[in-house]
Amino acid sequence: MADFYFSLPPLLRGFLQGLAVVLVIFPIAGASSLAERKVSAWIQGRPGPNRAIVPWFAAIPFLGRFLQRLGLFHLAADGGKLLLKEEPLPGHVHKFYYTIAPWLGLIPAFTTITVVPFGAYWDSAMQTMHPLVLANVDIGILAVFAIGSLGVYSVILAGWSSNSKYPFIGSIRASTQLSSYEISMTLAVLPVFMWINSPGSDGSLSLARVVEFQSGTHFLGGLWFVFLMPLSALIFLIALFAETNRLPFDMPESEADLVGGFHTEYGAFKWSLFFVAEYAHMIVGSAVFVVLFLGGWNPLPWVPVASLVHWFHLENLPFVVGLVSIAIFLAKVIFMIFFFMWVRWTLPRFRYDQVMRIGWRRLLPLAIANLIFYIIAIALLT
Amino acid sequence: MPATVKVLERKPLSFAERTYLPQIAAGLKTTIKHLFAPKVTMEYPEQRPEILPGYRGVPTLVMDPHGREKCVSCQLCEFVCPPKAIRITPGEVPADQPERSHVEKAPREFEIDMLRCIYCGLCQEVCPEEAIFLQNVYSTSGYTRASMVNNKQRLYELGGTLPDQHFKWDRKKAAETAGNARH
Amino acid sequence: MSDLLFFAFTALTAGGALGVVLNKNAVHAAFCLLLSLLGTAGLFVLLNAYLLAALLILVYAGAVVALFVFVVMLIGMQGGTGKPTGRLATVGAFLAFIALLAGAFVTLTREPLPPPVLANMPPVGAELKLYAYQLFTTYLLPVEVSGFLLLVAMIGVIVLAKKDKPEAKA
Numbered sequence: 001m002a003d004f005y006f007s008l009p010p011l012l013r014g015f016l017q018g019l020a021v022v023l024v025i026f027p028i029a030g031a032s033s034l035a036e037r038k039v040s041a042w043i044q045g046r047p048g049p050n051r052a053i054v055p056w057f058a059a060i061p062f063l064g065r066f067l068q069r070l071g072l073f074h075l076a077a078d079g080g081k082l083l084l085k086e087e088p089l090p091g092h093v094h095k096f097y098y099t100i101a102p103w104l105g106l107i108p109a110f111t112t113i114t115v116v117p118f119g120a121y122w123d124s125a126m127q128t129m130h131p132l133v134l135a136n137v138d139i140g141i142l143a144v145f146a147i148g149s150l151g152v153y154s155v156i157l158a159g160w161s162s163n164s165k166y167p168f169i170g171s172i173r174a175s176t177q178l179s180s181y182e183i184s185m186t187l188a189v190l191p192v193f194m195w196i197n198s199p200g201s202d203g204s205l206s207l208a209r210v211v212e213f214q215s216g217t218h219f220l221g222g223l224w225f226v227f228l229m230p231l232s233a234l235i236f237l238i239a240l241f242a243e244t245n246r247l248p249f250d251m252p253e254s255e256a257d258l259v260g261g262f263h264t265e266y267g268a269f270k271w272s273l274f275f276v277a278e279y280a281h282m283i284v285g286s287a288v289f290v291v292l293f294l295g296g297w298n299p300l301p302w303v304p305v306a307s308l309v310h311w312f313h314l315e316n317l318p319f320v321v322g323l324v325s326i327a328i329f330l331a332k333v334i335f336m337i338f339f340f341m342w343v344r345w346t347l348p349r350f351r352y353d354q355v356m357r358i359g360w361r362r363l364l365p366l367a368i369a370n371l372i373f374y375i376i377a378i379a380l381l382t
Numbered sequence: 383m384p385a386t387v388k389v390l391e392r393k394p395l396s397f398a399e400r401t402y403l404p405q406i407a408a409g410l411k412t413t414i415k416h417l418f419a420p421k422v423t424m425e426y427p428e429q430r431p432e433i434l435p436g437y438r439g440v441p442t443l444v445m446d447p448h449g450r451e452k453c454v455s456c457q458l459c460e461f462v463c464p465p466k467a468i469r470i471t472p473g474e475v476p477a478d479q480p481e482r483s484h485v486e487k488a489p490r491e492f493e494i495d496m497l498r499c500i501y502c503g504l505c506q507e508v509c510p511e512e513a514i515f516l517q518n519v520y521s522t523s524g525y526t527r528a529s530m531v532n533n534k535q536r537l538y539e540l541g542g543t544l545p546d547q548h549f550k551w552d553r554k555k556a557a558e559t560a561g562n563a564r565h
Numbered sequence: 566m567s568d569l570l571f572f573a574f575t576a577l578t579a580g581g582a583l584g585v586v587l588n589k590n591a592v593h594a595a596f597c598l599l600l601s602l603l604g605t606a607g608l609f610v611l612l613n614a615y616l617l618a619a620l621l622i623l624v625y626a627g628a629v630v631a632l633f634v635f636v637v638m639l640i641g642m643q644g645g646t647g648k649p650t651g652r653l654a655t656v657g658a659f660l661a662f663i664a665l666l667a668g669a670f671v672t673l674t675r676e677p678l679p680p681p682v683l684a685n686m687p688p689v690g691a692e693l694k695l696y697a698y699q700l701f702t703t704y705l706l707p708v709e710v711s712g713f714l715l716l717v718a719m720i721g722v723i724v725l726a727k728k729d730k731p732e733a734k735a
Contacts, residue, residue: 043413045422138693142619149627153599156631160592160638168638175635179628205693234403342417346409 017134021113029279032337034075039341049074082272090162090265097161102266102273105154108147109280115143116287117208119297119326120305121318129215129306131208132322140207141189144288145182148243151281152178155245155252155262158274162265170261173352174252177242180359181249185239187367188232191374192225192292207288211296215304222302226293231370233293235363240285242359245278246340248347251355279337286336287329294332297325433518438503440519441494442541443534444512449543450482450551452513455489459505459514467498468505482551492534496522515544571611577604591637595630602626616696 008016034049041048049071057064057073067073089095117133137143152175159171193205196213216222226233242249253261263274290296298304305325308314314321350358398404424431433439446452455472473490475482482488505514519540524530532540581601588594602625609618700708 039417042417042421045416045419047421047423047425050425137615139615139619142616142623146619146623146627149623149631152627152631153634156634156638160634172635172639175631179631182628342410342413343406346413347406 014134018114021118021134022110025110025113025280025283026276028283028334029276030075030079032279032282033078033275034071035337036341037074038071039338040345043342043345052077079272082269085268087269088267092163093265094161094163097157098265099270101154101158101161102270102277103154104157105151105277106273106280108150108154109277109284112144112147112284113280113287115140115207116284117211117291117296118287118329119322120208120211121322121325122306122309122315129208129212131211132326133208136206136208139205140209141193141205141288141292144207144284145186148281148284149178149182151277154274154277158266159252159262162262164265166258166260167262167264170252170254170258170264174245174262177245177249177251177355177359180356181239181242181363184235184359184363184367185243187364187371188235188239189292190371191229191232191378194374194378195225195228207291210292211298214295215298215306217302217304217307222304224293224295224298224301227301229293229370229374231366232374233289235367235370236289236292238358238363240289241340241343242355244281244285244340246282247344248350249355250349251352254349256349282337282340283333286333286340289336290329290332294336297329299328433520437518437520438501438516440496440522440532440540441499441501441503441505441514441516441537442519443492443537444515444541444544445538446546446549446551447543450479451488451538452511452546453489453492454485454511454513455487456510458508458510462504462508464502464504465498465500467495467500469493469495485551489534492537494532494537496530496532497527512546515541517541567611570607574604574607574611577601578608579604592634595634595637598633599626599630602630616693 038048047069050069052071052073053064053068054073057067089098114134115137117131117136119132120129121132122129155174155178156171159167159169159174162168192210196209197204210225214222214224220228241247245252251261252258253263255261258264263271266274295301299308305321305328308324309321314324443451443453455470457470457472460468460470469491470489470493471491472487475485475488477483501516503516506516517540522530578601581597581599581604584597585594585601588597602621606618606621606626609615609621
């Protein structure tokens with residue numbers, strides 16, 4: 001089967017791979033919306049959505065009840081509702097931009113996934129690691145930042161084309177917030193790439209290489225970058241919250257003062273697209289954070305996947321190794337998404353001027369100081 | 383003795399407090415505890431709240447322990463009702479009930495519009511015969527406006543029989559037959 | 566396949582550029598600029614210059630045009646007639662058009678340039694290390710000068726944006 005697969009034309013192969021990844025991301029994005037509701041409910045002492053059930057499933061004695069309590073069918077019910085309900089198109093909007101804005105949010109979110117590695121397998125000799133990634137390009141992290149930064153157009157356009165006050169204010173907030181925190185974010189990851197590009201080596205910004213540098217077994221090699229560069233990780237995480245418009249930085253849609261922010265005038269399927277895009281952004285952001293700071297697909301610090309392979313003698317089963325690494329990676333990403341929701345119900349929303357002050361007067365100088373510190377440290381070490 | 387004034391100085395925030403991070407960690411700890419804490423929601427249609435005595439639910443008409451109608455159609459509740467939800471059509475006591483014949487009046491129809499009722503309990507307060515009670519039914523619904531008007535039959539269905547210490551009718555009956563000797 | 570993509574991206578770039586110039590609505594024009602930049606980035610990708618493509622999108626499409634759009638929306642420029650062009654500007658535009666025509670004429674009629682020898686051309690934009698190396702050796706002066714220019718512009722903006730407070734000095 002593998003031979004047949006590799007005999008396909010590369011274009012078709014790429015298409016199939018992309019389809020496979022999207023088929024995983026889309027359900028996760030959907031499930032995140034349900035998880036959001038469940039986690040919110042649990043933290044607030046409620047059981048959360050737990051009613052919807054398909055009759056056939058209700059007949060299953062124990063599992064059916066469990067699935068109903070978990071609210072799994074609310075996901076399908078919500079999706080069906082959003083697909084089938086009437087698509088309102090307000091009369092005062094700029095129709096062209098209003099219609100394309102949700103899609104513009106979705107496209108960058110899904111495009112960035114192509115360069116994020118999500119697993120790895122080894123050839124039978126355990127010599128070379130092959131990262132599982134749609135496009136293992138040399139500029140990995142730059143591509144993520146570049147394409148991710150295009151997501152801001154969706155919010156700007158949605159707010160502007162809605163031709164109404166609150167969406168417009170929301171979109172203005174979004175565009176300033178996203179551009180402000182992008183700088184700190186970029187500066188925060190620079191130490192990681194300076195670390196993996198020691199002088200004299202071939203320069204690379206590939207994300208798979210970052211994981212490779214966290215897959216050692218000796219002290220510095222196996223240390224995840226979150227321990228090696230805690231400040232970078234913290235700055236990146238805070239900026240990530242701001243970039244994905246999650247609480248405590250959800251200025252663009254702060255419902256207390258802006259009704260619904262940039263998507264106030266949206267409804268039905270277009271509205272839901274914004275949320276799929278938001279969750280896709282969260283997934284990609286979490287994945288990048290896991291790759292950069294949490295050791296990628298390595299189960300524990302100093303315990304890379306390669307060690308697992310040795311212990312369980314999986315050398316001749318690259319397929320199994322790949323699946324195991326993907327599972328570990330997904331588990332970490334899902335934990336990160338849970339962390340997003342956990343923080344949402346812990347911290348109150350910042351005021352807009354506070355967001356700007358944190359971004360420009362705290363985070364940015366901190367990121368620059370952090371960068372200078374690691375420049376000196378790495379220069380002294382090598 | 384002069385009052386001693388103790389001035390509390392507000393301490394400047396420590397560095398850890400200014401980074402805000404220990405506070406966030408403490409907050410995260412609190413929320414994760416709530417995540418695993420038992421849920422406090424009452425899942426309504428399956429679980430019903432316990433109704434405490436004195437609850438003011440839907441107004442109902444009650445009978446005495448002998449199954450006799452208590453209401454004498456005095457229409458005080460109709461007068462007192464602030465939203466004018468009660469409408470009584472007075473009538474006579476049926477001729478085939480001789481033990482009630484001294485009462486003279488009984489409601490021929492008794493309607494309470496539950497779309498108007500504000501559950502204030504003034505009707506219960508004002509009733510001289512203790513015939514109308516706000517009991518523990520708290521949820522009424524219907525598909526039409528007309529179905530939200532409780533008529534006499536429905537009011538007795540909802541009300542049922544309540545224990546009664548006074549046995550007003552019996553005493554009155556006894557007084558009538560024995561002459562007003564005792565009182 | 567590659568040719569097809571090349572034509573698609575070229576059409577996007579040229580069409581976007583035309584749109585920028587011809588559109589009366591400033592928001593439409595800004596989005597045409599965005600399309601043009603994306604087309605250019607696509608052309609860079611076809612040339613295997615991934616770094617340049619990513620930088621172009623990151624800096625121009627992601628930040629600069631976003632700010633353009635932001636400002637255009639904020640001041641509410643929805644097009645309109647605008648001031649009639651002055652005589653001097655008309656003459657200038659005419660001269661520039663003549664110069665452009667002359668340039669096009671010379672380009673079309675002169676001897677074709679010898680095709681570049683690929684081996685002699687360093688793939689400056691393709692490889693990260695090479696790019697950085699070139700930037701800090703051969704092209705250090707231009708980088709520094711343009712950086713200085715940006716610094717001047719930044720200081721100028723701060724001076725212009727700063728509110729005058731004459732009473733504060735007294």
